[in-house]
Amino acid sequence: MVIDMASRIAFWLGLLALLSGEAQAGLDYTLRLHGDGTELAVHLCAPDGLAAGELRSGDRDSTRWLLAIDGDGSSRPRRSGERIVHSGLSAGQCLRYRVDLRSAGRGDRYGLGWRDDAYAMLRLSDWFWRPQRIPAGTQASVAFPDGWSASLPWTPSDASGRRYRIPDTPRSWEGFSAFGRFEERRLDYPGGRLRVTLLPTTRPIPTPALLRWLDLNTRAVLTSSGRLPLADAQVLVVPLPGVRSPTPWGQVARGGGSALRLFTGLDASEAERNEDWTLSHELSHLFHPYLGDGGRWLSEGLASYYQNVLRARAGILTPERAWSKLDAGFGRGHDERSTRGQRLSEVSAGYRGTMRVYWSGAAYWLEADAALRERHGQSLDAVLERFAERHLPAYQTWSPERFTAELDRLAGTRLFVPMYQRYAADTRFPDLDDTYRRLGIGTGIQRLRSDPNAPAAAIRDAIMARSPDSVRAADAAVAR
Ligand SMILES: [Zn+2]
Known part of the structure; x- marks a missing residue:
């Protein structure tokens, strides 16, 4: 009787997982840019198939930025309320959607999410459509033209900087992303590395001074044990022309991996920026997990x-x-x-x-x-x-x-x-x-x-x- 009940529960749980679109094997995302960086094309492929189900972004409003959805075979992906529902992918099939980066970036409440021919800075929930659980082995590739890069929280899986492993963080955890004409720099330290992006702005940015500021404060973290607490962290720096405050705002995000976003005033002196507490505060958040x-x-x-x-x-x-x-x-x-x-x-x-x-x-x-x-x-x-x-x-x-x-x-x-x-x-x-x-x-x-x-x-x-x-x-x- 006990065994019978256990096997029935297992059957129903299996059916539930199938119906809710839980995938058993890893998925492959590929990101491409179109229209001079104004559109992001996302291919989601299932090397081992994907049961019928739904994708969500974590933000009910982000369907606004979806331009088109289609898919292979009988997958029939389509928008339904705040979801993309689909009828399942056979092994090797893909579904595709495009995102209006310019409109999404312009939706940023501080007006910092979009600069023509320079970058789009978005939340992951603006464009990253995913199943409830991200299956182990899920990866992403960035296939951008020369001169264009991405800043993403995911864990780089090779030296190219264009392939990532996507960890299964809760969908409610927000993450940062940017796509544009910039380069991501890797700063290596004992125990880990920072992947640093300095977003371009209307003025030339003092790159060496900003890198010294990051290095000085990261070395302060190393005075704890001699090692960074994490192997990998994304750092997104948003320079603010005409702002005197050295670092008026900083924040940590955990969606897709560990990340810092720092807004720094370009009218602050280097000494003021280096002494400011914000960067050392945000870096210190890397010592602990999210505690609710x-x-x-x-x-x-x-x-x-x-x-x-x-x-x-x-x-x-x-x-x-x-x-x-x-x-x-x-x-x-x-x-x-x-x-x-x-x-x-x-x-x-x-x-x-x-x-x-x-x-x-x-x-x-x-x-x-x-x-x-x-x-x-x-x-x-x-x-x-x-x-x-x-x-x-x-x-x-x-x-x-x-x-x-x-x-x-x-x-x-x-x-x-x-x-x-x-x-x-x-x-x-x-x-x-x-x-x-x-x-x-x-x-x-x-x-x-x-x-x-x-x-x-x-x-x-x-x-x-x-x-x-x-x-x-x-x-x-x-x-x-
Ligand atoms: Zn804090």
Whole structure:
């Protein structure tokens, strides 16, 4: 009876997968440009066939940019509401669609998505139509004319820069893409590479200065363990002519792979851009998996803590400046009154109380790092390195409970989970008095004072100093 029921369930699940268009083997996407870069032609082929089903882009409005759909044999792909439905592909058959890049790019709400004869910058959900699950082995090829390139989050699968493996990230995870007259540069570091695109704009862009800015801040990340936490990341830089702010906006995306998008003002000086916190903040997000809305305080907290610690270690800030920036952040978090009385986890999930969310999170990581070093002879850098080795890149959401439990397991501690529970339930800004006292950090009238005789003064100094591991790894990388 039990066996009978199990086989029936297996039968129905199989039928369900077939009906929902789940493919069992990898798919092949090919991207081509038409009409001087105004149209993208996508061929989706199924070397092993594809059961009848549907494709979606993740954005119900992106059917607006579809120009034409057709397919081989009896596949009959057609638009149906916010989907492309099809009757299945036999082995080797393809379906094709074309996307109006110019209209989609012009739909960008900041007016930065399209420049004639230069580039289109789009969200993946503007044009990438896919089944619910992307089958293992799915690949993409970019067949563009000479002088045209793509910036995509997918993982390059050979040295050409034109073939990719497409990982199965959730369709709700947004990604960045750009197609145009630019070149993608590869910056290699121990542990991984950044694929960098500097989008062309109306003015000549200071390419060497922008690459130095990326390199300086990436080297700051290397002060953690000597290695990048990820083998591959897409970096899309959008230069803004006439803007004085060095980096007014930056963001991380996880759809299709790990990516950073950075908007940088071309009227900022190189020194201002290099010192700015945004790039080190966004790069620090590469140390953790996506933690969901409820874990936003942990992820933003980690980036807010590391943006200062890493810059101090790289010599961009003095340790004193880094401590006083952390202290100022804690002050802003403490002073945010709008969400007092509400639990941090709820405020975080509800996208409220930005200062409280970011700086409560930074307090969490400072307290954890200090405790790891003082009581367990370890460091946050080393624990996150172990996490990255085992679990990054992560193509699914990690709940904050699972993430902190795994950090405790990797460190052999009972530290991250109890602290997580205490912080998440807290209705006020965390009390850092004890951590400050042990580290010997005191706030004076004008500036932060460091007490050389505090019980954990050496740990305070070590947090802002390059770890011996990172120095060794960096030396080894140079020697190679
Ligand atoms: Zn952030």
